[in-house]
Amino acid sequence: MTDTGASSPDSDSTLTDGRVDDITTASDMVSAVRKNIQTVIVGNTQVIDHILIAILARGHVLLEDVPGVGKTMLARAVARSFEGEFKRIQFTPDLLPADVTGVNVYNQKAEDFEFRHGPVFGNVVLGDEINRAPPKTQGALLEAMEEQQVTVDGTTRTLPNPFTVIATQNAIEDEHVYGLPLAELDRFMKKLRLGYPDESEEIEMLGRTVGIHPIESLEPVATLSDLRAARTIAAEISVVEPVRSYATQIARFTRENAQIGLSPRGTLQLLRAAQGRAVVEGRDYVIPDDVKTEALVVIPHRIQSGSEQTSDELVRSALSTIDPE
Numbered sequence: 001m002t003d004t005g006a007s008s009p010d011s012d013s014t015l016t017d018g019r020v021d022d023i024t025t026a027s028d029m030v031s032a033v034r035k036n037i038q039t040v041i042v043g044n045t046q047v048i049d050h051i052l053i054a055i056l057a058r059g060h061v062l063l064e065d066v067p068g069v070g071k072t073m074l075a076r077a078v079a080r081s082f083e084g085e086f087k088r089i090q091f092t093p094d095l096l097p098a099d100v101t102g103v104n105v106y107n108q109k110a111e112d113f114e115f116r117h118g119p120v121f122g123n124v125v126l127g128d129e130i131n132r133a134p135p136k137t138q139g140a141l142l143e144a145m146e147e148q149q150v151t152v153d154g155t156t157r158t159l160p161n162p163f164t165v166i167a168t169q170n171a172i173e174d175e176h177v178y179g180l181p182l183a184e185l186d187r188f189m190k191k192l193r194l195g196y197p198d199e200s201e202e203i204e205m206l207g208r209t210v211g212i213h214p215i216e217s218l219e220p221v222a223t224l225s226d227l228r229a230a231r232t233i234a235a236e237i238s239v240v241e242p243v244r245s246y247a248t249q250i251a252r253f254t255r256e257n258a259q260i261g262l263s264p265r266g267t268l269q270l271l272r273a274a275q276g277r278a279v280v281e282g283r284d285y286v287i288p289d290d291v292k293t294e295a296l297v298v299i300p301h302r303i304q305s306g307s308e309q310t311s312d313e314l315v316r317s318a319l320s321t322i323d324p325e
């Protein structure tokens with residue numbers, strides 16, 4: 001037997017619309033969302049925080065791992081924790097760009113074309129198994145992420161605000177997979193891995209999910225206007241000159257020691273992620289430790305070491321070599 005119903009949250013009492021107006025309330029909102037997700041996902045606490053921080057920092061997230069470790073479930077749980085439109089795009093080899101963005105269809109009655117919005121028009125969009133679609137279709141989503149808008153038949157349409165993409169990809173390379181090129185990976189603020197649960201986590205996971213899956217009863221606990229407010233608060237977190245200089249030195253280290261180092265866009269994303277982490281920890285300023293923690297998930301997928309050293313190792317060596325002031 002399972003107790004799947006027991007953890008089902010009471011949505012009315014946890015929605016906090018209009019209550020996020022400072023760092024403390026923004027941090028409380030993140031705690032509520034975290035708790036909500038944890039009724040579905042066992043373990044992976046750091047990954048959950050990384051995703052929530054990326055959302056605060058106006059970023060998009062790529063979850064990469066072997067099949068069956070909860071990527072899709074985690075992305076669904078995050079998406080359902082926020083009020084607003086949740087859209088899921090299952091990427092397949094025959095998916096077309098128009099299946100992502102939408103198409104103009106002829107309306108007989110009106111004798112005119114009308115736009116049928118594609119699933120990219122959502123507040124939280126799950127791009128599932130993105131590497132199963134050909135590059136052109138992936139490109140439609142990645143362009144939307146970069147521009148916050150889509151253009152179909154010459155007309156440009158703005159995407160909703162907030163608009164966040166959580167994409168998943170299977171790490172298993174086979175012939176049916178189209179790996180994302182570096183330039184496109186750069187559009188994701190973070191690339192995260194889940195990993196296998198430990199023994200007790202796996203037992204716990206089985207207990208929760210063997211019956212009716214808890215995702216079925218998951219309700220939103222944060223409103224869109226609160227998320228927008230929290231994003232504004234994150235963007236205003238102070239980053240003093242020595243911290244900016246620290247981030248720059250990390251970037252320069254990767255440029256000197258890798259074939260392709262961190263782009264300035266990457267450095268910016270690093271500091272934004274650090275601002276998000278400061279909010280979650282209830283601080284109104286970024287400390288070097290925020291930068292350190294975020295560097296490990298913001299940098300590796302954007303660089304190419306060009307040697308035996310992995311990108312992860314290169315970032316670690318940057319962090320152990322450079323001393324923040």
Ligand SMILES: Nc1ncnc2c1ncn2[C@@H]1O[C@H](COP(=O)(O)OP(=O)(O)O)[C@@H](O)[C@H]1O
Nearest residue numbers: 040041042067068069070071072073074205209
């Ligand atoms: N850490 C976890 N916590 C909760 N459920 C998990 C976890 N890992 C795997 N699962 C469960 O395993 C099943 C497969 O997960 P899924 O998200 O589809 O995997 P993936 O997308 O990584 O292939 C789901 O029912 C999911 O709830």
Ligand SMILES: [Mg+2]
Nearest residue numbers: 071072128168
């Ligand atoms: Mg999946």
